[in-house]
Amino acid sequence: MTSAATSGAATAGPSANGGEPLVRVDDLTVDYRNDDQWVSVVKDVSFSIGRGETLGLAGESGCGKTTTALAMFGYNKPGSRVAGGRVTFDGRDLLDLSVRQMQPIRGARISLVPQNPASTLTPSMKVGRQVVETLEGHGVSSGGDAMDRTVELFGQVGLPEPAKIARRYPHQLSGGQQQRVVIAIAIACRPDLIVLDEPTTALDVTTQARLLDLLTHIKDESGMSALYVSHNLGVLEQICDRVAVMYAGELIEIAPTAELFNRPRHPYTRGLIAAVPRVEAEHAGTEKLRGLLRRDDLPDGCGFAPRCPYSRPQCFTDPQRLAEIEPSHHVACWRAPDIEAEATP
Amino acid sequence: MHFVRVTGQRTALAVVALFAVSLITFWAVELLPGDAATRMLGREATPERVANFREQMNLDAPALERYTTWITGFVQGDWGESLVQARPKTEGAPAGRINRSVTDIIVPRLTNTLQLAAFALIMYVPLSLLIGIVTAVYRDRTLAAGLSTLVILGCAVPDFVIAIFLLVIFAVALEWFPALSLVDQAQSFGAELRMMTLPAVTLTAAMTGFAVRQMQASLLSVLNSDYVQFATLKGLPRRRVLLLHALPNALGPALRATVINVVWLVGGVVLVEVVFTYPGIGLLLLDALRLLDTPVILASTMILAGVYVLCNLGADLVAAALNPRLRTG
Numbered sequence: 001m002t003s004a005a006t007s008g009a010a011t012a013g014p015s016a017n018g019g020e021p022l023v024r025v026d027d028l029t030v031d032y033r034n035d036d037q038w039v040s041v042v043k044d045v046s047f048s049i050g051r052g053e054t055l056g057l058a059g060e061s062g063c064g065k066t067t068t069a070l071a072m073f074g075y076n077k078p079g080s081r082v083a084g085g086r087v088t089f090d091g092r093d094l095l096d097l098s099v100r101q102m103q104p105i106r107g108a109r110i111s112l113v114p115q116n117p118a119s120t121l122t123p124s125m126k127v128g129r130q131v132v133e134t135l136e137g138h139g140v141s142s143g144g145d146a147m148d149r150t151v152e153l154f155g156q157v158g159l160p161e162p163a164k165i166a167r168r169y170p171h172q173l174s175g176g177q178q179q180r181v182v183i184a185i186a187i188a189c190r191p192d193l194i195v196l197d198e199p200t201t202a203l204d205v206t207t208q209a210r211l212l213d214l215l216t217h218i219k220d221e222s223g224m225s226a227l228y229v230s231h232n233l234g235v236l237e238q239i240c241d242r243v244a245v246m247y248a249g250e251l252i253e254i255a256p257t258a259e260l261f262n263r264p265r266h267p268y269t270r271g272l273i274a275a276v277p278r279v280e281a282e283h284a285g286t287e288k289l290r291g292l293l294r295r296d297d298l299p300d301g302c303g304f305a306p307r308c309p310y311s312r313p314q315c316f317t318d319p320q321r322l323a324e325i326e327p328s329h330h331v332a333c334w335r336a337p338d339i340e341a342e343a344t345p
Numbered sequence: 346m347h348f349v350r351v352t353g354q355r356t357a358l359a360v361v362a363l364f365a366v367s368l369i370t371f372w373a374v375e376l377l378p379g380d381a382a383t384r385m386l387g388r389e390a391t392p393e394r395v396a397n398f399r400e401q402m403n404l405d406a407p408a409l410e411r412y413t414t415w416i417t418g419f420v421q422g423d424w425g426e427s428l429v430q431a432r433p434k435t436e437g438a439p440a441g442r443i444n445r446s447v448t449d450i451i452v453p454r455l456t457n458t459l460q461l462a463a464f465a466l467i468m469y470v471p472l473s474l475l476i477g478i479v480t481a482v483y484r485d486r487t488l489a490a491g492l493s494t495l496v497i498l499g500c501a502v503p504d505f506v507i508a509i510f511l512l513v514i515f516a517v518a519l520e521w522f523p524a525l526s527l528v529d530q531a532q533s534f535g536a537e538l539r540m541m542t543l544p545a546v547t548l549t550a551a552m553t554g555f556a557v558r559q560m561q562a563s564l565l566s567v568l569n570s571d572y573v574q575f576a577t578l579k580g581l582p583r584r585r586v587l588l589l590h591a592l593p594n595a596l597g598p599a600l601r602a603t604v605i606n607v608v609w610l611v612g613g614v615v616l617v618e619v620v621f622t623y624p625g626i627g628l629l630l631l632d633a634l635r636l637l638d639t640p641v642i643l644a645s646t647m648i649l650a651g652v653y654v655l656c657n658l659g660a661d662l663v664a665a666a667l668n669p670r671l672r673t674g
Contacts, residue, residue: 073578078569099583107580119571124593133589134579185579 020091021048022192022225023072028085030067030076039295040083042067043249046322049193054219054226056240056257058233058272060293064249065229069197071095072110072227074102090192108138111186115198117178121170127181128154128166131188138189153184158214176207180214187218194219197229212238233276237261242328245269248293248303251322255329265331267339268304302333310339355661359654366650367419367643371412374639380404381428384636401443402428415643424448425640427633447644451626455648457528458618458625462610464541465548470603473553477560477599481568482587493561500554504613508547508620515543526623544621548613552606559602564595597664604660611649 028045031038042064049055059065070076071087074094087094089110094102114120121130131150136142141149147166154162157180170178179199186194196215200208216239219226230236236243237257244254245268253266264270271289291307299305305315312335320332333339382398383390399405403414418425424447431444476492483489516524522543531537567573568591576590577583615627622628626645633641 070578075574075578077574103580103582105580106578112575112578114571114575116571120575122572122576122590122594125589133581133585137579137581137585182575 021050022053022090023049023227024086024088025068025071026086026088028068028071028087029083030064030071030080031083032067032080038081038083041080041249042071044085045246045249045251046085047244047251047254049225049227050241051192052223052225053242054228054240056236056243057227057229057246058231058236058243059246060231060272062293062295063246065231065246066115066197068246069112069195069227069229072193072195073106073112075106104138107134107185107191108140108189109191110193110195111189111191113179113182113186113194113196113199116202117175117182118170118202120182121178123170125169126167127170127173127178131166131181131185134185134188140189149188150184153188154181157181157184157187157218158210159184175203176211179203179207179211183211183214183218187222190222191224193225193227195227195229198231199228200235201230201232208235215239233261233272245272248295248298250303250332252304252320252332253330254322255326255331259326259329263326263329263340265325265329265336265340266304266333267308267310267335269331270339310335352658352662355658359658362654363647363650367416367647368412370643370646371415371639372408374637374642375408377637379637381637381639385429404428411639415640419643419647424451424644427641428638429636430638430641447640450641451629451644451648453529454624454626454629457623458614458627460528461541461544461548461618461623461625462607462614464545465552465610466607468545468549469552469556469606472549473556473560473603474599476553477557477564478587478592480557481561481564484565496554496557498554499550500558504547504551505616505620507550508544508617511543511547512620524621526621529624541623544617544623547617547620548610551613552609556599556602556606560595560599563598564591567591567595570594600660600663604656607656608653611652 025048026046028042029040030042032041033039045064045068047055057065057068067076067080071082072089072094074087074097076082082095085095089105094105097105121127128147128150131153132146135146135149140146150166151162154165159165159177159180165173165177165181170181173181179202183199199215200211203211212235219239228236228240233243240257242254242256243260245252245260245266247268253260253264253269255265260269261273264273268289275289289307290309294306297306299316301318302308302311302315302320305311308315315335318334320334322330322332325331325336380399381402382395382404386394386398396405403411406414415425426444426446427450428444430450476496480489480493480496512524515521523540526540526544528537528540531540572594573586573591576586581590614625615630617623618625618627619631626648630642630645630649632638633645
């Protein structure tokens with residue numbers, strides 16, 4: 001079902017710098033069933049993640065970030081389907097693999113840290129056991145060794161009294177502790193890619209900051225690649241090498257982090273960055289985002305046009321594709337050059 | 346400890362509920378026209394005989410006094426004696442007692458009913474679990490859709506209709522099973538099992554539909570949960586995800602359905618016993634009501650209500666045992 005490799009796809013994925021990337025996503029399209037109709041929630045998304053690279057994926061709720069993240073596992077939620085595209089991981093197209101073939105990859109080579117730690121761990125199972133079964137399932141270690149390794153991992157992610165915590169049930173831990181357990185599971189088999197889907201959003205600010213430090217530390221030590229999904233640009237700026245911005249299921253801008261934050265080219269990205277609360281008022285005067293993403297009311301052309309302060313009639317009719325505007329800076333907006341001229345006096 | 350306190354509270358409530366049941370039952374029987382004397386002796390009985398019977402059975406005492414006597418005995422384990430069933434001639438009657446004690450009457454009947462209920466439950470539990478799991482896990486397949494339809498059909502058909510259908514087909518037309526389930530006269534265990542099969546199948550069929558739907562719904566919501574998705578994306582085999590991550594968390598609500606079913610059994614068994622003439626507590630209660638045999642009515646009702654209350658209590662305790670959140674406080 002996913003063999004539809006369109007001719008334009010091969011060049012569409014902007015990558016960081018030469019060399020074969022660890023992950024290539026080409027023209028990924030995912031549909032969700034809405035009554036009797038299939039609605040595309042992710043449309044023709046292409047990007048790549050280099051080895052050791054951290055790619056940020058930004059966008060507001062409902063823009064398709066999580067759906068894209070789950071596609072890294074060849075997984076689509078019940079009631080959804082991959083309508084097209086490819087996800088190539090280390091040379092293999094994951095969307096062509098069967099569930100059984102995916103099993104050794106999931107959790108071992110690609111792992112997940114989901115959004116809400118309170119609902120991620122199985123309530124009826126002790127947390128130590130949930131790490132042990134991951135290690136055993138992938139043949140990393142077993143029995144007493146797996147338990148020792150679990151305690152070691154718990155220490156590594158900064159859990160106090162790791163041996164004691166291992167014997168607790170999820171509900172006996174705080175949100176921050178639960179998320180550390182989830183991170184321990186995610187790094188247990190030393191994966192090549194860790195997918196972080198809003199890993200700190202459900203936690204309070206202090207815990208968030210500590211977990212970010214931990215994640216940065218783990219990444220630096222292990223050298224694994226990461227896909228960091230968040231609506232919080234401030235967080236992505238701290239931790240990512242490159243950032244991709246999604247709007248209404250489409251990738252609208254992708255650039256190295258510093259470049260994106262210094263010279264955002266898409267009006268939506270500009271609005272998002274302006275919305276980040278900052279101590280220094282450097283972005284004062286930049287346009288804030290107006291309105292809300294309404295998926296039931298998208299024009300044929302640019303999805304952002306109804307909310308865009310720079311839109312022209314053409315924007316509503318002409319679809320926009322990512323184009324390289326600067327080296328490794330891609331943007332899907334034909335007005336990008338004009339806008340920069342207009343906005344900077 | 347929290348757990349112990351809650352258990353204590355529930356038990357106290359259960360005792361109050363049972364007391365209320367006895368009061369209501371007693372006064373409801375009082376309100377019915379006639380009494381054991383008129384029912385037993387019939388219309389042709391002379392007034393002297395009726396008066397004699399009433400005096401003998403203490404029926405001419407005020408109702409409140411009779412209730413007090415009964416409840417005082419009941420809580421001490423003396424459930425009184427039947428107003429109408431005579432003690433067999435061979436038994437040496439203790440002074441002042443002429444009729445069979447309620448305990449003697451009820452114990453064999455209760456044993457029969459418990460056997461029937463156990464037989465039905467043994468078929469029901471694996472059947473409803475299995476169908477519930479299959480229809481939830483393979484919800485996209487035609488087989489599961491077909492099973493689900495069958496289950497809804499089973500829910501919709503009243504149990505007495507099922508009973509009569511089974512009776513007509515398997516007892517009357519095919520003659521595989523006896524039409525009368527007189528288990529007390531069964532010659533062998535095999536014969537007894539054959540007599541119990543049709544009533545037990547009726548009970549099972551009536552209970553399974555509801556339980557399957559509960560199991561299906563609760564497993565479906567668990568299968569869509571974040572933790573099952575996470576366990577899947579950890580790369581665990583599907584069977585392990587189902588057995589260790591999904592099922593233990595889906596059983597709670599399904600268990601509640603089983604409790605409701607056992608509670609339903611208390612009533613359903615009366616009906617099924619009547620259709621199949623199965624000599625259990627349900628048929629006993631019906632016969633006792635016909636003759637207004639108050640002590641037997643009260644004792645049967647208290648037992649059925651007791652089962653009801655105990656089941657609910659037991660379900661809470663088992664649910665707590667399954668859920669570490671409740672167990673560890």
